[in-house]
Amino acid sequence: MSALIEAEGLTRTFEVSAGMFKTKRLLHAVNGVDLVVERGDVLGIVGESGCGKSTLARMLLGLVPPTHGTVRIDGIALERMDRRERARRVQPVFQDPYSSLNPRRTIQSIVEFPLVVHGIGTTAQRRDRAIEMLARVGLPERLAGHSAGQLSGGQRQRVAIARALVMNPEVVVCDEPTSALDVSVQAQILNLLMDLKREFNLTYVFISHNLAVVEHIATQVAVMYLGRIVEFNDAPSLFAAPRHPYTRALLASVLTPEPGLGIPDMGLGLSFPDPTRPPSGCGFHPRCSQRMQVCDNRVPGLSACDGAAGKVACHLYTEIPATQP
Numbered sequence: 001m002s003a004l005i006e007a008e009g010l011t012r013t014f015e016v017s018a019g020m021f022k023t024k025r026l027l028h029a030v031n032g033v034d035l036v037v038e039r040g041d042v043l044g045i046v047g048e049s050g051c052g053k054s055t056l057a058r059m060l061l062g063l064v065p066p067t068h069g070t071v072r073i074d075g076i077a078l079e080r081m082d083r084r085e086r087a088r089r090v091q092p093v094f095q096d097p098y099s100s101l102n103p104r105r106t107i108q109s110i111v112e113f114p115l116v117v118h119g120i121g122t123t124a125q126r127r128d129r130a131i132e133m134l135a136r137v138g139l140p141e142r143l144a145g146h147s148a149g150q151l152s153g154g155q156r157q158r159v160a161i162a163r164a165l166v167m168n169p170e171v172v173v174c175d176e177p178t179s180a181l182d183v184s185v186q187a188q189i190l191n192l193l194m195d196l197k198r199e200f201n202l203t204y205v206f207i208s209h210n211l212a213v214v215e216h217i218a219t220q221v222a223v224m225y226l227g228r229i230v231e232f233n234d235a236p237s238l239f240a241a242p243r244h245p246y247t248r249a250l251l252a253s254v255l256t257p258e259p260g261l262g263i264p265d266m267g268l269g270l271s272f273p274d275p276t277r278p279p280s281g282c283g284f285h286p287r288c289s290q291r292m293q294v295c296d297n298r299v300p301g302l303s304a305c306d307g308a309a310g311k312v313a314c315h316l317y318t319e320i321p322a323t324q325p
């Protein structure tokens with residue numbers, strides 16, 4: 001195995017207005033994220049609504065330029081790739097197949113579109129490739145001339161997956177790919193994604209609110225809080241022995257598959273902080289049951305501890321000099 005995706009110091013800020021006549025504030029949607037994803041891995045990214053998962057995903061896709069930092073795929077920085085090369089390496093599957101597909105276009109033209117944009121193949125070759133991809137995602141050829149508006153949510157997500165795979169990418173970034181679908185369809189789409197991963201040797205970045213799903217399919221997990229990764233580990237270790245108090249609270253909570261609802265009932269008392277006014281020190285300290293004095297004013301780095309697998313960003317696991325306030 002070798003590193004396929006590397007992110008270094010990845011940061012994205014937005015200027016947001018705090019109201020009329022008020023000065024704009026800087027929001028760190030993603031704040032200094034380092035990541036390494038090995039070829040063949042499924043990296044699960046979890047964390048409450050607004051913690052920066054989609055912004056991170058969009059930077060990995062080259063759809064949002066980072067304010068600082070770099071993403072490299074196979075050793076090549078995304079900003080040094082042209083659009084075609086980027087599309088050949090990394091493709092998205094988004095949450096909502098209703099808004100991500102034009103309902104008036106035919107399914108065949110949607111799946112062919114990346115080939116048309118990048119000038120790949122003849123008309124006949126593109127058609128054959130689109131039909132082949134539709135078959136691979138479980139859609140019969142007779143649906144090729146239907147418009148996306150005629151399909152069910154699950155069928156639309158199959159079309160979105162076929163479109164993502166038509167360029168034969170190495171990486172697929174899935175941002176909540178099943179959370180807009182009926183529960184009965186979610187498992188089918190997840191199984192399809194895992195079958196396709198094996199068939200095409202894909203590497204996935206997989207964002208989900210649903211920890212049970214992440215536990216089932218991820219090989220590695222990154223837990224995000226306020227734009228930072230606070231814990232990273234292989235999935236079995238993370239679920240068996242979560243270390244960060246935030247990860248522990250997440251695992252103890254009953255998660256909602258509904259996007260945008262956050263994570264209820266975490267026993268954390270306070271709600272997710274205003275990201276334009278993040279707490280000092282460790283961003284989690286106001287909600288943390290194991291808060292120490294150092295947490296108020298020092299940001300913990302993400303580091304390995306105890307010689308165990310994984311990394312955690314928490315002062316409980318760092319050696320703090322006795323004189324530290």
Ligand SMILES: Nc1ncnc2c1ncn2[C@@H]1O[C@H](COP(=O)(O)OP(=O)(O)OP(=O)(O)O)[C@@H](O)[C@H]1O
Pocket residue numbers: 014015016027028029047048049050051052053054055056259260275
């Ligand atoms: N274009 C933008 N302009 C201003 N703020 C933004 C923009 N995009 C994202 N944000 C802010 O950045 C933060 C992270 O947003 P992001 O969408 O990445 O979170 P998320 O973890 O994907 O949330 P969810 O689970 O709800 O999808 C949020 O506070 C959000 O309001």
Ligand SMILES: [Mg+2]
Pocket residue numbers: 053054055175
């Ligand atoms: Mg999101």
